[in-house]
Amino acid sequence: MTTRKILLGHGGGGRLSRDLIAQEILPRFGEGPLAGLPDGALLEFGGQKLVFSTDSFVVHPLEFPGGNIGELAVHGTVNDIAVSGGKPLWLSLAAVLEEGLDLALYRRVLDSVKAAARECGVQVVTGDTKVVARGQCDGVYLNTAGIGVSIEGFELSQGAVRAGDQVLVSGTLGEHGMAVMAAREGIAIAGGVVSDTAGVQRLVQAAAPFAAGVRFMRDPTRGGAAAVLGEIVEDTSIGILLDEQAIPFSPGARAIAEMLGLDLLHVASEGRMILISAPECSAKILAAWKALPEGENAGVIGRVSEDAGRVILTTAIGGRRLVDIPRGELLPRIC
Amino acid sequence: MKYIEGFRDADAARFLHDKLAATGEELAREGRTVRVMEVCGSHTMAIARFGVRGMLPDTVSLLSGPGCPVCVTDAAYIDAAIELAEREIIIATFGDMMRVPGSRETLAQLRAAGAEVEVCYSPEGALVLARNNPEREVVFLGIGFETTTAPVVSLVHTAQAQGVRNLSVLTAFKLVPPALDALIADVEVQIDAFLCPAHVSAIIGSEAYRPIVEQHSIPCAVAGFEPLDILYGVQVLAEMLAQDKPALVNHYARVVRPEGNLAAKTLIDAYLEPVDAGWRGLGELPRSGLGLRERWSAYDAAKRFSVSTRGGSFDPRCRCGDVLKGKIIPPQCPIFGKVCTPDNPVGACMVSSEGSCAAYYRYSRTD
Ligand code: SF4
Numbered sequence: 001m002t003t004r005k006i007l008l009g010h011g012g013g014g015r016l017s018r019d020l021i022a023q024e025i026l027p028r029f030g031e032g033p034l035a036g037l038p039d040g041a042l043l044e045f046g047g048q049k050l051v052f053s054t055d056s057f058v059v060h061p062l063e064f065p066g067g068n069i070g071e072l073a074v075h076g077t078v079n080d081i082a083v084s085g086g087k088p089l090w091l092s093l094a095a096v097l098e099e100g101l102d103l104a105l106y107r108r109v110l111d112s113v114k115a116a117a118r119e120c121g122v123q124v125v126t127g128d129t130k131v132v133a134r135g136q137c138d139g140v141y142l143n144t145a146g147i148g149v150s151i152e153g154f155e156l157s158q159g160a161v162r163a164g165d166q167v168l169v170s171g172t173l174g175e176h177g178m179a180v181m182a183a184r185e186g187i188a189i190a191g192g193v194v195s196d197t198a199g200v201q202r203l204v205q206a207a208a209p210f211a212a213g214v215r216f217m218r219d220p221t222r223g224g225a226a227a228v229l230g231e232i233v234e235d236t237s238i239g240i241l242l243d244e245q246a247i248p249f250s251p252g253a254r255a256i257a258e259m260l261g262l263d264l265l266h267v268a269s270e271g272r273m274i275l276i277s278a279p280e281c282s283a284k285i286l287a288a289w290k291a292l293p294e295g296e297n298a299g300v301i302g303r304v305s306e307d308a309g310r311v312i313l314t315t316a317i318g319g320r321r322l323v324d325i326p327r328g329e330l331l332p333r334i335c
Numbered sequence: 336m337k338y339i340e341g342f343r344d345a346d347a348a349r350f351l352h353d354k355l356a357a358t359g360e361e362l363a364r365e366g367r368t369v370r371v372m373e374v375c376g377s378h379t380m381a382i383a384r385f386g387v388r389g390m391l392p393d394t395v396s397l398l399s400g401p402g403c404p405v406c407v408t409d410a411a412y413i414d415a416a417i418e419l420a421e422r423e424i425i426i427a428t429f430g431d432m433m434r435v436p437g438s439r440e441t442l443a444q445l446r447a448a449g450a451e452v453e454v455c456y457s458p459e460g461a462l463v464l465a466r467n468n469p470e471r472e473v474v475f476l477g478i479g480f481e482t483t484t485a486p487v488v489s490l491v492h493t494a495q496a497q498g499v500r501n502l503s504v505l506t507a508f509k510l511v512p513p514a515l516d517a518l519i520a521d522v523e524v525q526i527d528a529f530l531c532p533a534h535v536s537a538i539i540g541s542e543a544y545r546p547i548v549e550q551h552s553i554p555c556a557v558a559g560f561e562p563l564d565i566l567y568g569v570q571v572l573a574e575m576l577a578q579d580k581p582a583l584v585n586h587y588a589r590v591v592r593p594e595g596n597l598a599a600k601t602l603i604d605a606y607l608e609p610v611d612a613g614w615r616g617l618g619e620l621p622r623s624g625l626g627l628r629e630r631w632s633a634y635d636a637a638k639r640f641s642v643s644t645r646g647g648s649f650d651p652r653c654r655c656g657d658v659l660k661g662k663i664i665p666p667q668c669p670i671f672g673k674v675c676t677p678d679n680p681v682g683a684c685m686v687s688s689e690g691s692c693a694a695y696y697r698y699s700r701t702d
Contacts, residue, residue: 005444005447005448006447007443007444007447008443008446008447009443015678016678019678185456185457260456261377261380261688261689263384313386314386315384315385315386315562316344316345316385316562317344317345317347317348317385317386317387317390317562317563317566318345318348318349318386318390319348319385319386319387319388319389319390319562320386320389321383321384321385321386321389321698321699322697322698322699322700324696324697324698324700
């Protein structure tokens with residue numbers, strides 16, 4: 001690492017984050033289930049296959065159009081378990097609260113946790129609360145950890161992806177990141193943009209009958225779809241070819257991204273998933289997804305190519321360009 | 336959003352490509368080139384994002400110019416901002432500036448070491464910071480071309496009207512036309528036509544480019560940011576070259592008026608005056624920037640805290656100057672993509688998403 005301090009960009013989900021993990025975490029903990037850095041650890045225990053995952057949540061503002069930090073904390077861990085091929089069952093909930101936090105706001109957050117957990121079919125079974133002095137945290141930090149059981153049939157691995165496979169997304173991309181940024185910066189646009197925060201566990205269930213053809217699943221959170229796809233092809237002999245016109249984006253997210261000069265492929269979603277399937281299964285999975293309300297805008301957005309290590313986008317005017325893994329913080333342009 | 340779609344149509348793009356190819360070939364037969372410089376960083380980014388460069392026929396090339404405000408920011412300016420931050424002054428800045436290399440370090444590194452450097456999405460953010468920290472001094476980094484100048488000027492205006500006294504601006508405003516003059520004067524630079532900025536022209540007006548056309552016979556086209564706007568602009572420029580009829584055309588008339596935005600110009604003029612300015616890579620150009628007039632010196636951070644924005648040094652390996660002048664394209668810089676990457680930018684052109692090196696790296700790297 002060329003810098004001797006932690007930069008904000010180290011938490012952005014892009015290259016800097018990955019370097020930090022590769023250089024500091026993997027050498028210490030990288031043997032065993034953490035190897036390969038899956039979203040959730042696959043653990044065998046008493047003849048059962050379990051999926052275990054954890055995530056911490058800091059978001060500013062705490063409430064944003066479409067949700068608050070409470071449902072985000074549930075969905076984040078539920079989704080990590082789901083895309084690891086698990087059915088989420090139990091969650092822990094730990095909160096760090098700032099002195100002076102408005103109790104009414106904390107109640108809204110907890111009510112959202114409760115509603116989201118019910119919606120996702122998980123139970124909050126243990127927890128912890130700490131309070132720190134004013135200024136030592138930003139209102140509320142949450143952490144959730146979750147346990148699920150592995151769904152029969154999924155054999156997921158990045159290494160199983162091969163040329164000819166199809167790339168599916170379950171819905172429009174980037175709304176969560178744009179909703180939070182718009183709320184933070186006070187950007188108001190007609191029609192608005194609402195966070196997509198939601199559980200993806202039903203989408204995973206819907207794909208389960210075709211599990212043999214499912215190579216890989218992940219939820220495109222920080223770093224967006226570009227980070228997920230970039231990581232799959234990096235240092236491999238495969239690439240991905242995306243068709244810009246096939247990628248679902250909502251008009252609101254698009255307008256804000258245009259305004260700030262951001263690429264929506266770099267922007268986080270919190271209720272979407274990317275799935276790579278064998279070509280013969282993609283139509284069936286797509287049909288199963290489209291039958292669900294959360295899969296209404298699902299689509300095949302591209303395919304796995306032989307263009308080693310590169311994610312290429314065919315643009316709407318017929319040009320071609322590289323889709324890069326974002327580096328750190330997303331910073332809006334100046335003019 | 337129908338509006339956006341309308342300008343990204345693939346069939347129209349193909350049609351323009353074919354026309355451009357025919358014109359390019361006609362010129363090539365006469366041994367002439369079509370080297371078009373896109374002056375503005377937003378054009379550079381749009382060209383990269385939509386893969387426009389790859390759609391051009393071989394006979395036509397698009398070169399990036401000095402129109403990305405971050406790229407032309409001098410190392411000395413960053414040094415001055417760092418010096419202020421080290422004096423416990425709160426620095427408020429657009430995000431892109433965080434990673435621009437100064438002579439020794441960047442503002443991002445300084446922030447990680449504990450300095451207060453706050454990212455703002457608009458100049459008003461600095462006003463909020465100043466109000467929330469009445470016992471502290473806040474300095475806003477006022478960089479940019481004619482487009483960002485007006486909002487920063489209104490920041491000074493509001494600060495004065497509301498009696499906010501702990502806010503000032505470290506100015507490094509730049510003007511587009513003097514930079515184009517400097518490029519034309521450089522005998523090593525070979526540019527056949529200019530694709531002129533969209534937003535900047537909305538302020539200064541398309542007539543600002545008239546002298547370039549009349550004195551140097553170089554065709555100029557003002558074009559919008561949509562990929563079809565850009566392709567169309569290039570095609571029109573090529574046609575003017577083929578017919579030997581250099582002219583000034585405005586293809587962004589839906590936004591740009593010949594005289595520009597008079598209200599903004601009047602506002603700018605009331606607060607700012609032309610000054611000599613240092614450009615990264617191009618050096619010091621006479622009357623190529625804007626600084627606060629004497630009567631507003633209380634808001635001029637350089638005067639208020641006596642810091643200099645001159646001098647400074649940058650990595651000798653950096654070829655940003657040649658990139659900004661269109662003498663080389665980014666991959667021709669020996670350290671492009673190897674030593675110099677968006678994670679570890681050596682030159683400013685690798686920092687902003689509008690910088691031509693960053694755009695090449697992100698969207699068309701071939702390694
Ligand atoms: S690649 Fe880096 S060092 Fe080379 S010209 Fe571009 S910014 Fe400067």
